[in-house]
Amino acid sequence: MRAKAFGVCPHDCPDACGVITEVENGRAVNFYANPDHPVTQGWLCAKVRPYLDRVYHPDRLQYPLRRVGAKGSGDWERISWEEALAEIGDRWRDIIAEYGAEAILPYSYSGTLGMVQMDVCNGRFWNRLGASQLERSICGAAAETAVNATLGVRRSPAYDHVEHSQLVVVWGHNPVSTAPHFMPHLRQAQRQGCQLVVIDPRRTRTAKGADWHLAPRPATDGALALGLAHIIVAEGLHNEAWLQANTVGWPELKARLADYPPQRVAEITGLDEDDIIKLARLYATTKPGMIKIADGLQRHRNGGQTVRAILTLPALTGQYGLCGGGLAYSASGYTRWASTTTDHWQDCPAPGRVVNMNRLGAVLLGEVQETPIQALYVFGANPAAVSPNAGQIVAGLRRDDLFTVVHELFMTDTALYADIVLPATSQLEHVDLHKAYGHTVIGYNQAAIPPLGESKSNWEVMGLLAREMGFAEPWLHQSADEVIAEVLAQTAVSYPALRDITLERLQAEGQISLPYAAQVPFADGRFPTPSGKVELYCQAMADMGVDPLPQFVPSEDDGGVGSNGRYPKSQSLNLITGAAHHFTTSSFANLPALRQREGEPFVEIHPDDAAARGIANGDRVRVENGRGWCELTAVVTDAVRPGVAASPKGYWSQHNGGRNINWTTSDALGDLAGQSTFHSNRIWIKPVIGD
Numbered sequence: 001m002r003a004k005a006f007g008v009c010p011h012d013c014p015d016a017c018g019v020i021t022e023v024e025n026g027r028a029v030n031f032y033a034n035p036d037h038p039v040t041q042g043w044l045c046a047k048v049r050p051y052l053d054r055v056y057h058p059d060r061l062q063y064p065l066r067r068v069g070a071k072g073s074g075d076w077e078r079i080s081w082e083e084a085l086a087e088i089g090d091r092w093r094d095i096i097a098e099y100g101a102e103a104i105l106p107y108s109y110s111g112t113l114g115m116v117q118m119d120v121c122n123g124r125f126w127n128r129l130g131a132s133q134l135e136r137s138i139c140g141a142a143a144e145t146a147v148n149a150t151l152g153v154r155r156s157p158a159y160d161h162v163e164h165s166q167l168v169v170v171w172g173h174n175p176v177s178t179a180p181h182f183m184p185h186l187r188q189a190q191r192q193g194c195q196l197v198v199i200d201p202r203r204t205r206t207a208k209g210a211d212w213h214l215a216p217r218p219a220t221d222g223a224l225a226l227g228l229a230h231i232i233v234a235e236g237l238h239n240e241a242w243l244q245a246n247t248v249g250w251p252e253l254k255a256r257l258a259d260y261p262p263q264r265v266a267e268i269t270g271l272d273e274d275d276i277i278k279l280a281r282l283y284a285t286t287k288p289g290m291i292k293i294a295d296g297l298q299r300h301r302n303g304g305q306t307v308r309a310i311l312t313l314p315a316l317t318g319q320y321g322l323c324g325g326g327l328a329y330s331a332s333g334y335t336r337w338a339s340t341t342t343d344h345w346q347d348c349p350a351p352g353r354v355v356n357m358n359r360l361g362a363v364l365l366g367e368v369q370e371t372p373i374q375a376l377y378v379f380g381a382n383p384a385a386v387s388p389n390a391g392q393i394v395a396g397l398r399r400d401d402l403f404t405v406v407h408e409l410f411m412t413d414t415a416l417y418a419d420i421v422l423p424a425t426s427q428l429e430h431v432d433l434h435k436a437y438g439h440t441v442i443g444y445n446q447a448a449i450p451p452l453g454e455s456k457s458n459w460e461v462m463g464l465l466a467r468e469m470g471f472a473e474p475w476l477h478q479s480a481d482e483v484i485a486e487v488l489a490q491t492a493v494s495y496p497a498l499r500d501i502t503l504e505r506l507q508a509e510g511q512i513s514l515p516y517a518a519q520v521p522f523a524d525g526r527f528p529t530p531s532g533k534v535e536l537y538c539q540a541m542a543d544m545g546v547d548p549l550p551q552f553v554p555s556e557d558d559g560g561v562g563s564n565g566r567y568p569k570s571q572s573l574n575l576i577t578g579a580a581h582h583f584t585t586s587s588f589a590n591l592p593a594l595r596q597r598e599g600e601p602f603v604e605i606h607p608d609d610a611a612a613r614g615i616a617n618g619d620r621v622r623v624e625n626g627r628g629w630c631e632l633t634a635v636v637t638d639a640v641r642p643g644v645a646a647s648p649k650g651y652w653s654q655h656n657g658g659r660n661i662n663w664t665t666s667d668a669l670g671d672l673a674g675q676s677t678f679h680s681n682r683i684w685i686k687p688v689i690g691d
């Protein structure tokens with residue numbers, strides 16, 4: 001007899017696909033898309049279709065391990081869970097006695113987006129312990145902050161609303177790879193005559209399907225947006241009545257726009273003046289016109305203000321609240337899990353000090369001097385491969401006096417440096433609840449199969465750690481289902497749409513749509529900002545130390561070389577490192593079939609730049625700057641504009657001679673919310689001379 005279990009894809013992707021696992025004798029034998037899911041329907045992306053290869057990968061960690069050789073040597077001994085927990089407890093108790101609990105840093109991010117295995121595991125136990133708090137700013141913090149401050153909340157039209165659009169501007173976003181279930185609706189719109197413009201320094205898969213691809217210099221989009229606004233206003237194409245009724249700061253913005261005439265914007269962006277004028281007219285006269293962004297665009301030092309500048313355009317043209325118009329970004333704001341239940345902060349000591357995750361290497365190496373980090377606990381994340389300035393992170397992880405625990409499914413680049421490795425369950429082996437950031441369907445994930453070997457879920461380990469530390473609070477020892485019931489009930493107090501959504505219904509139905517899919521965001525003209533309007537001038541920005549009006553500030557990275565004459569600026573390139581098509585950051589990059597399809601780690605370079613450096617297609621090249629280097633294969637292509645190089649994120653260092661692209665990326669913080677700045681990365685490329 002085959003049993004069927006409902007589930008949700010847990011990976012960092014806006015789609016949160018509904019899935020079904022068929023199980024025979026405790027083993028998953030079939031895995032596919034749930035055809036009844038209203039958004040993701042009957043198909044999965046190329047990464048997750050072969051999911052059972054990940055679940056039953058021969059490299060899955062099955063038992064706790066203790067390091068026996070030097071850090072990073074890969075010499076381990078198998079130990080029991082009891083031994084592992086006792087050792088963690090002993091080390092932590094000693095550290096707390098000497099330094100206080102803030103010397104312990106939990107580091108986690110997006111291995112799973114589940115409410116139980118991510119949100120609750122990020123909060124409850126660590127708050128009770130009084131550990132350092134992690135500022136979760138590696139992904140989209142600047143854009144989230146900019147959107148919340150300007151519009152009051154993150155709401156996004158349902159994917160199928162794009163079928164009402166006459167124009168779509170996909171701006172610094174690559175949904176063919178990163179939001180695949182949006183694409184059939186965009187293609188349908190295109191068949192109906194909708195024009196697609198893609199703005200990206202690289203000709204991405206999405207750009208290839210566009211009517212028009214514009215490739216500005218990286219990090220100049222803020223100037224482009226303000227330049228478009230300048231033209232729209234100069235030509236009287238703006239909607240004065242809408243601006244007066246629905247915004248604050250319109251006169252101030254109008255004055256600011258004087259600084260962005262097309263000629264200056266052309267110089268900054270590297271685009272033709274005529275193209276900028278053409279795009280401004282196209283956008284202002286083709287309605288409804290949707291601007292779709294994600295987070296890649298804002299991984300620059302000026303990312304927050306870039307998004308602020310883009311957000312002015314739907315206001316200028318009066319398109320917020322228009323079906324098929326406005327902004328498509330993130331649906332995260334429709335519901336927020338009640339933090340009193342995910343975090344139980346009200347039952348915990350005062351929160352520990354905050355550590356920015358983008359500074360991990362520097363922090364481990366002493367940037368945080370008061371209460372230095374003595375213990376690191378990593379789960380659902382792979383910082384040695386995916387966080388910026390990875391060489392510093394590895395140097396930090398090598399510290400003899402640092403006690404590192406990594407809870408993982410695989411021996412990742414980070415797990416390699418652990419003192420204790422704990423085996424984690426996959427999504428098929430634990431229970432969870434998911435909301436999506438691309439749509440508003442809530443999905444329940446049943447445990448389809450028993451845990452492999454001795455692996456345990458994040459939440460189960462939190463309970464064991466709590467017991468080890470002597471914390472008896474019932475909210476640290478609930479089952480995953482009890483957590484879900486508690487969070488749903490408390491969240492429904494603030495979100496009436498959740499009131500009839502119970503654990504029992506979710507278990508029976510698998511997924512339930514919240515009643516937002518038919519709504520056009522902001523159609524009621526209400527913006528939950530302090531002023532109730534779109535805040536073109538934004539006091540909250542001023543309070544954060546940022547210009548309260550959108551402004552373009554150049555994003556300068558020196559590549560970490562300072563005044564070192566070996567690295568002339570004129571020979572540098574700006575490296576952007578967006579999403580790989582076949583991996584989710586570093587997840588899946590250990591599956592040979594997917595790695596083969598993505599290709600060996602490579603860097604794209606324009607033919608002119610390649611010729612100037614004596615680089616031919618297929619050559620091994622060294623990509624370097626003052627922070628570090630790695631070797632990659634050169635792909636000589638005009639898919640990148642001159643002066644720009646591109647290499648996908650996610651390859652593991654251990655598959656590439658011990659270093660990947662993040663050995664070059666910068667750990668400088670962006671202009672808002674401690675944002676990562678991966679793409680503001682000056683590098684130098686030269687051929688590797690064979691020996």
Ligand SMILES: Nc1nc2c(c(=O)[nH]1)N[C@H]1C(S)=C(S)[C@@H](COP(=O)(O)OP(=O)(O)OC[C@H]3O[C@@H](n4cnc5c(=O)[nH]c(N)nc54)[C@H](O)[C@@H]3O)O[C@H]1N2
Pocket residue numbers: 012013014110139140171172173174175177178179199200201202204217218219220221294295296297300576577578579580581582583584585586650679
């Ligand atoms: N297949 C796949 N899907 C994913 C992921 C993955 O790794 N692989 N990652 C997931 C995660 S964690 C996230 S946050 C989302 C991100 O989703 P996206 O934002 O769509 O993805 P990115 O590739 O990070 O960035 C999008 C584009 O920004 C461009 N870009 C970089 N700098 C600039 C700039 O200055 N201006 C402009 N106009 N464009 C710029 C890059 O060339 C890239 O094509 O995707 C999620 N989905």
Ligand SMILES: Nc1nc2c(c(=O)[nH]1)N[C@H]1C(S)=C(S)[C@@H](COP(=O)(O)OP(=O)(O)OC[C@H]3O[C@@H](n4cnc5c(=O)[nH]c(N)nc54)[C@H](O)[C@@H]3O)O[C@H]1N2
Pocket residue numbers: 012108109110111112117138139140295296299378379380381382383386387407408409410412424425426427457458577578579584585586587649650661662665678
């Ligand atoms: N160069 C460059 N680097 C980037 C970016 C970029 O644009 N350029 N983008 C950044 C962005 S947007 C993001 S969001 C981050 C993502 O960075 P991370 O959140 O670190 O994502 P992954 O690399 O997917 O690593 C997640 C790990 O969690 C593990 N995991 C999965 N499920 C579970 C579980 O249930 N329990 C436990 N314990 N582990 C689990 C997986 O095996 C995997 O090793 O990367 C960033 N890195």
Ligand code: SF4
Pocket residue numbers: 009010011012013014015016017040044045046047048049180181584
């Ligand atoms: S990664 Fe995204 S598109 Fe692929 S299965 Fe998961 S949720 Fe769906």
Ligand SMILES: [Mo]
Pocket residue numbers: 012138139140295
């Ligand atoms: Mo992300």
